Amino acid sequence: MVADTVAPNRATRPQRPRSRSWLRLVVLLAIVAVVLYPLFWMIGTSVKSQEEIVNNIGLLPRNFTPGNYTDGWTNFDVSFARFFLNSAMVSLLTLVGNAVSCLLAAYAFARLRFRLRGLWFAVMIGTLLLPGHVLIVPQYILFRSLGLVGAEWPYLPLLIPQFLATEAFFVFLMVQFMRGIPRELDEAARIDGANAFGIFRHVILPLSRPALVTTAIFSFIWTWNDFFRQLVFLSDLSDYTVPVALTLFIDSTSQSAVGPMFAMAVLSLLPVFGFFVAFQRMLVEGINTSGLKG
């Protein structure tokens, strides 16, 4: 299990005096307060009236104003329901694409022997540090020349790369995970007559579930939060995803939109927060999985 990777393995150290550990706790709580303050302030502001946003410096509103949420939801010609659906669709399809394509590539790198494998693996590691911003202009030109930018269904330029295992981080994460799966299982399956595909289907795929789940969660969250590519490739209001739609609030100069803008900002973070609550251990430890496994 992924959860095992960061299990404490240190011997216990001598206890320090009680006062020191109290001091530590106080410092940590102070840091928690600073870290969480912006989030509480965001939630508080999202239910303040326009007048209070300017005048009330406290976290809590004197006048609970849930109307910001309904106002924000319908603030533009297209409702936020549409933006949320678009974001959910892009994020879920990205999740599927990353999980499938990165798993296939990882199996090849981790288990199969073929010509130039070392070279390809080095290239894959090289692309880990390749900044996505460098490729955006030529990718835009290529997808546009294929008629995919601004098409009826404009999401292909966002999704095609994700179905081709271009997110090297996930490939690397799964390679590292698969190295931890005992090779004896492969051998046993091979003796039973399984070929490379059979071993993938019956040994690697079922045992790679923790790595797949980690990939799926990070894939969803990163795509849900992603802005740059969606900004570049989406041009019609009704095709906008949530992050792109949120920036429309900034364009509108009227101060009256601050409350509704905050309300929509809060809603946009809910899915990520939900994942955080549900998979907190896995998320935190997923960072280490790729390094500590194997």
Added chain:
Amino acid sequence: MALTTAPDPTRRGTGSVRPDANRRGTGRIRHGEGLAGYVFLSPWLVGLMGITALPMLLSLYLSFTNYDILTPLSEVEWVGLANYERMFTSDPSWWHSVRVTLSFALIAVPLKLAAALGVALLLNRAWRGVGLFRGLFYLPSLLGGSVALAIVWVNMFNRDGAFNSFLALFGIQGKPWVNDPDWALETLMVLAIWQFGAPMVIFLAGLKQVPTELYEAAAVDGAGKFRQFVNVTLPMLSPVIFFNLVLETINGFQGFTAAFVLSNGTGGPVDSTLMYTLNLYITGFTNLEMGYASAMAWVFLIAIAIITVIFFSTGRFWVHYSDGEDR
């Protein structure tokens, strides 16, 4: 792409960045396996060629042209090194974006790592509640790259924002920090530092790998807590520090979303938040100077490659691998 996390260097030992072909003898290719290998690898290979390599070559070519998206590719005009010449000699806003990006990375990254290490040291003891704190500190790393958080940040450091309310408690008269060219970038640095959780988690994992015997030996030799930190913790942690430093620096250079939101896509006030990637976006997609933007992208790529090489070549002198292996 928001690469907030990446593989972790706490894993020591051989072959961590190499396929394990050599582990079992000669690595002879079993019958049929070579074909299967390429079948499984094919989506990745197509992606490498079509989504990465071809665009890179295309952008290299375009960087020597005056291509804008409006003229067909077949009619672009070759301008030689003109784009690069313009960048280095007659484009003050390019130099400005370089300065903005460098100062952002040089200030925000060390402070973020210092915060991450400091909090990791506070948390690094087996006691109940560590998991809770770790999770809470990690939360900003998950949320912080979003447009929503950037919006919150801009408002928090605006005239009526929470930060000025806080200053008012001490009788200090604040100002709209995000509209002040001297302070706008600093608010973005604070946003970056606020997301210290991801490197902190990696530091925590690294701290757990430090053998307790080393501290005991140091204590026996009379080393105090500070000496133990300098002579045991820091050297043992240096691979993780190195890893975080490389990763966060490269991420720092690519900051886009918050600068876009703060300035409504302009890089303002007075170009003070004109991060390199934002400048690239404006050049390519607002001004449609895609040839020039391609040249900017290639300079960016080469700069990042050079910085990575510098990191790795200087790392030899201060990064200590406990297994004595030279990488």
